Every structure is written in C-alpha cells, then in structure tokens.
Amino acid sequence: MITYNDTDLILAPCAGYTDAGMRTLCTRYGAGLCFTEMVSAKGLLYNNANTEALLTLSPEEKNTGVQLFGSEPDILAAAIQDERLKKFPVIDINMGCPVPKIVTNGEGSALMKDPDRIFRIVKAAKEAAGDRLLTVKMRAGFYSGYENAPECAAASEEAGADMVTVHGRTRDMYYSGKVDYGIIGKVKQAVKIPVCGNGDVIDRESYLKMKETTGVDYVSIARGAFGRPYVFAAIRGEEYDFNVKQAILEHISLLSFLPERTVANCMKKQIAFYIKGRRGHKEIKEAVFRASDMKELISVIDLIDF
Ligand SMILES: Cc1cc2nc3c(=O)[nH]c(=O)nc-3n(C[C@H](O)[C@H](O)[C@H](O)COP(=O)(O)O)c2cc1C
Structure with missing residues (x-):
C-alpha cells in the first residue's frame, strides 16, 4: 500500500497550500498520504532560498511525499539523490501543471506532449529513488481532443513508476469544465500499477463516484481540503470535531x-x-x-x- 492510515485517500500537491500545517491537519483527520507543494528540481540543486521551507516537515509527518517539477532526466535524478530528499518515502513528478511559466520551460503538463521524454524521466528518477516510491501526476492530456493520459501512464509504468495519478482535465481546461471520468478509467485499464483518480472530489458522494466510475485504487483531493482538513474523516465516515x-x-x-x-x-x-x-x-x-x-x-x- 502506498498510503498510511489504512486508507486510499491522498492530499494532492498544491502550490501555496499544502504546507506542513495543512498536511499535518489533514493527516490528523485521516489522510493516508500527503504531498508537498511542487518543488523545482533545478531550484533544489541551486539552493534556491524558497526550497528549504518547502521541504520542512512537521514532527508528526511520516506520510508526506515530495513533488518535483523539471524536464531533464539527469537534473531530476540529481535532485532525488540530494540528501534533503532522503526523508521522503515517496517522490512524485509533476506532469500536470498548466501555468504558462512552467509549460514554456517544457515542464509540468508540457511533458505530456512527449511520452518518450516521460519514459526517460521516470526511468532516471526511479533509479535515483532507490527504495523510495516513485509516482507521477498527470492530466487527461495536454490538448482537449487529444487525451493521451493512457499512453503517458503506460510509458511511466514501463519506466518503473509505482503509481500514476490522473487529474481528469486537459491542460487547456485548467481547473474548469467537467472532470473526464472516462479517461481516468482508460488509464486504469492501460496499466497494472495503482492508479489514483483526481478532480472535484469534495465529499463521500463524489469520492464514491470517482471510485465506482473509474475503478481507481486511490483518490486524491486538493481544493476540497482547502480550509476543510476534516474532509478525509467525513469521507471515511468517521466522527470528527472541527473548530x-x-x-x-x-x-x-x-x-x-x-x-x-x-x-x-x-x-x-x-x-x-x-x-x-x-x-x-x-x-x-x-x-x-x-x-x-x-x-x-x-x-x-x-x-x-x-
Ligand atoms: C492553487 C492550486 C495549486 C496547485 N498546485 C499543484 C502542484 O503544486 N502540483 C500539482 O501536481 N498539482 C497542483 N494543483 C492541482 C491539484 O493537485 C489537483 O490536481 C487539481 O486541483 C484537481 O483536484 P481537485 O478538484 O481536488 O482540486 C494545484 C491546484 C490548485 C487549485
């Protein structure tokens, strides 16, 4: 099992939100795995001032993975081997960020335009990760009408990824429009490694819809946990106090x-x-x-x- 706390629920990486405070509160309410905000592999190697804070864990955190973004296999591999990342049991590679600043560098969702590059990145990253788990997080595709997540997920699996998360929207949709459950289901069919479904899960009903319509193994939540760390307990059907x-x-x-x-x-x-x-x-x-x-x-x- 990739998650802790005996659950299939994951707090998705979110720049500006999934700090050590949010992750710890979500864990207390039963999140099984949390991710840091995305961290630049290059920034890490060049000792960017902001990186250190992004990598700091609270004393309670045992179930937090780090998410890296980058486009070059050797730079991502070097970042993964950096001492400061050794404490993270899971390393995730960002293949979904839609922001122009990232995409024009060939990073984030731009990687989905090049499944061969995905293969090379994941292979190098997995070798560098050693005993740690290597996961990837992608979108339905880069362009609407060309949803190639199954192909990108298969390339990731072949290169050694331990799990793939799919946010059921294309890059050009950003965060609007409907989540495409069909494409998440196709990814689940395309690979044998665990698949995590992501997009618009905010309560037990939407969680069950994601699981039942796609057959995914895990479900990750981003916006549904903003200001609502108890969402994990609510989905698990557990009683909770929240003030x-x-x-x-x-x-x-x-x-x-x-x-x-x-x-x-x-x-x-x-x-x-x-x-x-x-x-x-x-x-x-x-x-x-x-x-x-x-x-x-x-x-x-x-x-x-x-
Ligand atoms: C403010 C914000 C920041 C985000 N930052 C990241 C990030 O750093 N890495 C990443 O993979 N996804 C990031 N995402 C995408 C989310 O992880 C998630 O895929 C998306 O919001 C859909 O899930 P949701 O409907 O549960 O919010 C971000 C989303 C938002 C709204």
Missing part, C-alpha cells in the same frame, strides 16, 4: 519554523478558505487581508467565534 478558530491557530503553530512574515502571508489565503461560507466571512476576510503583520492577524483571528 475553525482552533484549526487556524494550530495551522499557524505548525508553521512556526518559518519567519513570522511568511507565515502571515501564507495564512491569509488559508484563512479565507477556513471561514468560507461562515457567518461574517466577508468582513473577516477583508480584515485578514488588511493585517500588516502577525500581531494584527492574530487579533483578527481572536474575533472569530466559530
């Missing part, structure tokens, strides 16, 4: 290894999700975004009474 203010304060304390200013900036977006749909959320959100430092932010959080 927004307590969760926000806990999230902040789990990020205490970061400079206060960074924590305040990271938390503003997270808080907007924690309070979404709750009484007075508009006013609280405005006050949160106006806060100029951590002290001010805490005084706004203090006013939350749910």
Whole structure:
C-alpha cells in the first residue's frame, strides 16, 4: 500500500497550500498520504532560498511525499539523490501543471506532449529513488481532443513508476469544465500499477463516484481540503470535531519554523478558505487581508467565534 492510515485517500500537491500545517491537519483527520507543494528540481540543486521551507516537515509527518517539477532526466535524478530528499518515502513528478511559466520551460503538463521524454524521466528518477516510491501526476492530456493520459501512464509504468495519478482535465481546461471520468478509467485499464483518480472530489458522494466510475485504487483531493482538513474523516465516515478558530491557530503553530512574515502571508489565503461560507466571512476576510503583520492577524483571528 502506498498510503498510511489504512486508507486510499491522498492530499494532492498544491502550490501555496499544502504546507506542513495543512498536511499535518489533514493527516490528523485521516489522510493516508500527503504531498508537498511542487518543488523545482533545478531550484533544489541551486539552493534556491524558497526550497528549504518547502521541504520542512512537521514532527508528526511520516506520510508526506515530495513533488518535483523539471524536464531533464539527469537534473531530476540529481535532485532525488540530494540528501534533503532522503526523508521522503515517496517522490512524485509533476506532469500536470498548466501555468504558462512552467509549460514554456517544457515542464509540468508540457511533458505530456512527449511520452518518450516521460519514459526517460521516470526511468532516471526511479533509479535515483532507490527504495523510495516513485509516482507521477498527470492530466487527461495536454490538448482537449487529444487525451493521451493512457499512453503517458503506460510509458511511466514501463519506466518503473509505482503509481500514476490522473487529474481528469486537459491542460487547456485548467481547473474548469467537467472532470473526464472516462479517461481516468482508460488509464486504469492501460496499466497494472495503482492508479489514483483526481478532480472535484469534495465529499463521500463524489469520492464514491470517482471510485465506482473509474475503478481507481486511490483518490486524491486538493481544493476540497482547502480550509476543510476534516474532509478525509467525513469521507471515511468517521466522527470528527472541527473548530475553525482552533484549526487556524494550530495551522499557524505548525508553521512556526518559518519567519513570522511568511507565515502571515501564507495564512491569509488559508484563512479565507477556513471561514468560507461562515457567518461574517466577508468582513473577516477583508480584515485578514488588511493585517500588516502577525500581531494584527492574530487579533483578527481572536474575533472569530466559530
Ligand atoms: C492553487 C492550486 C495549486 C496547485 N498546485 C499543484 C502542484 O503544486 N502540483 C500539482 O501536481 N498539482 C497542483 N494543483 C492541482 C491539484 O493537485 C489537483 O490536481 C487539481 O486541483 C484537481 O483536484 P481537485 O478538484 O481536488 O482540486 C494545484 C491546484 C490548485 C487549485
């Protein structure tokens, strides 16, 4: 089993969100595996200042994988062999990011235009990973009308990947339009390694729909966990307590290894999700975004009474 906690539920990698705080809270509510935000393989090798923070784990995290992005097999392999990645039991390669800055470098979802390159990347990455698991995360395809995820997944499997995640949208769809369950099902048919289905899972009903219509082995959740770490317990059918203010304060304390200013900036977006749909959320959100430092932010959080 790739996941821990005896579950098929995974927290998907999300830049700007799946920090050590979110991952730890999701794990407490029963996520079986979590992923870091995507980390540049090149940035890691060149000791980019931001990389260190992205790789920091909370003391509770035993079930977190690191996601790397890059396009060159030897650079990805060198990053995987870096000492700082040795603590991660799973290494994931990003083949789904749709952002122009990444795609124009031939990284993220652009890799899906070249299954031969996918093969070379996964082969080099798997060799470098040694005993660690090597997974890939892709989309339905790069272009709508040319959904080649089954071919890309087969190339990954042949090169040694241990699991493939498919977000059922093409690159040109970004995050809109309907998830294509059919293509996720085709990937499941195309490979023998475990497949993780991803896209629009937000509760038990959508989780069951993903599992039953595609036959996937695992399900990963991204936006459905923003401000809702309890989504994992809810899907598992377990009872849970959740208090927004307590969760926000806990999230902040789990990020205490970061400079206060960074924590305040990271938390503003997270808080907007924690309070979404709750009484007075508009006013609280405005006050949160106006806060100029951590002290001010805490005084706004203090006013939350749910
Ligand atoms: C703000 C944001 C950041 C994301 N960052 C990443 C990332 O770093 N790596 C990645 O593979 N996918 C990333 N994704 C995509 C998600 O992992 C996921 O595939 C997508 O949101 C669909 O799943 P969902 O419907 O559960 O959100 C990101 C998505 C969002 C909304």
